[in-house]
Amino acid sequence: RTVYVNGEFLPETEAKISIFDRSFLFADGVYEVTSVLDGKLIDFMGHMKRLERSLSELKFAFKPDIDQLLEAHRELVKRNDITEGLIYLQVSRGSAGDRDFAINPETTPTIVMFTQSKSLIKSALAERGQKIVTFPDIRWRRSDIKTVQLLYASLLKTEAASKGADDAWMVLDGFVTEGSSNNAYIVTQDGTIVTRELSTDILHGITRASVLKCAEELQLKVEERHFTIEEAQNAKEAFSTSASAFVCPVAEIDGKKIGDGVPGPIAKRLREIYIEANRATAL
Numbered sequence: 001r002t003v004y005v006n007g008e009f010l011p012e013t014e015a016k017i018s019i020f021d022r023s024f025l026f027a028d029g030v031y032e033v034t035s036v037l038d039g040k041l042i043d044f045m046g047h048m049k050r051l052e053r054s055l056s057e058l059k060f061a062f063k064p065d066i067d068q069l070l071e072a073h074r075e076l077v078k079r080n081d082i083t084e085g086l087i088y089l090q091v092s093r094g095s096a097g098d099r100d101f102a103i104n105p106e107t108t109p110t111i112v113m114f115t116q117s118k119s120l121i122k123s124a125l126a127e128r129g130q131k132i133v134t135f136p137d138i139r140w141r142r143s144d145i146k147t148v149q150l151l152y153a154s155l156l157k158t159e160a161a162s163k164g165a166d167d168a169w170m171v172l173d174g175f176v177t178e179g180s181s182n183n184a185y186i187v188t189q190d191g192t193i194v195t196r197e198l199s200t201d202i203l204h205g206i207t208r209a210s211v212l213k214c215a216e217e218l219q220l221k222v223e224e225r226h227f228t229i230e231e232a233q234n235a236k237e238a239f240s241t242s243a244s245a246f247v248c249p250v251a252e253i254d255g256k257k258i259g260d261g262v263p264g265p266i267a268k269r270l271r272e273i274y275i276e277a278n279r280a281t282a283l
C-alpha cells in the first residue's frame with residue numbers, strides 16, 4: 001500500500017513518525033474515516049467540517065488546507081486503486097522532541113492517511129442484522145470530539161465478540177448514548193425514528209446527519225431524544241449508522257429480539273436511500 005505522511009506518498013514500510021509524537025504518547029490527535037464508493041469520496045466535506053471542529057475543540061492552532069486534503073485523498077484512492085473502501089486520516093499534535101504533558105504550541109501537526117479496500121455495500125452483517133450487547137458508557141465526557149483515544153471502544157468491541165455479539169451500545173445514566181463506533185437509533189411501534197440528540201455525549205455522526213435528512217425527505221417522523229435499552233428492546237426496529245457501515249440494522253439487544261429479529265423495512269429503506277443519495281453527490 002501507498003500511504004501518506006506529511007505531504008509525501010510512500011510505501012507503508014517506509015512511513016515514519018517520531019516516537020515522541022503526542023498522538024502516540026497522549027492520544028493527542030483526531031481522525032476521520034471517509035468511505036469510498038465507485039472510487040469517489042462520500043460526504044467528504046462533512047468529514048472535513050467535523051475535522052476542523054475537533055481540532056478547534058482541542059485548541060489546535062493548525063487549520064487544515066481542505067483542498068490539499070481532498071487532492072491527497074483522491075491521489076491515495078488512485079495509487080491504491082480503491083473502488084470501494086475507506087480512507088483514514090489522522091491529524092496529530094506532532095512532537096516536541098520529548099515527553100511533556102503540557103502542550104507546546106510550536107509543534108507541527110503530523111498528518112497521516114491510509115486506505116482500506118473493503119466491500120461496503122454488500123454486507124453480511126446488514127443482511128442478517130447485528131447482535132448488540134450493552135455496557136456502561138465510561139468514556140471521558142467529550143465524546144463529541146473525534147480523538148484517537150479509542151481504547152474503551154476497542155475493549156467493548158472485543159468484549160462484545162467474546163459474548164458472541166457484533167457490537168456494543170453504551171448506556172449513560174440509564175439512556176443509550178451511541179454504539180462503540182456508530183450512532184444508535186430505534187423505530188418506535190408508531191414508526192417514529194428516535195436517536196439521541198446532539199451534545200457532548202455523542203459523536204456528531206456525518207452519516208447521522210445525512211440519514212436524518214433522508215428520513216425527512218421520506219416524510220418519516222424523527223425525534224431527537226434520549227431512549228433507554230428497555231425502550232429499544234421493545235421497539236419495532238433498531239439500527240446504527242457510520243461512514244464505514246452506512247445504515248446497519250440491529251436484530252437483537254442483550255439477547256432480546258427486536259421485532260421479528262431480522263432487519264426491519266425502515267432500516268433497509270434508509271440504507272438504500274442513503275447509498276443512492278450519497279453516491280450521486282460523491283467527490
Ligand code: PMP
Pocket residue numbers: 033178179180181182183202203204205206207208241242243244
Ligand atoms: N459514534 C462513534 C463513537 C464513532 O466512532 C463513529 C464513527 N467514527 C460514529 C458515531 C459515526 O460517525 P460517522 O457517521 O461520521 O462515521
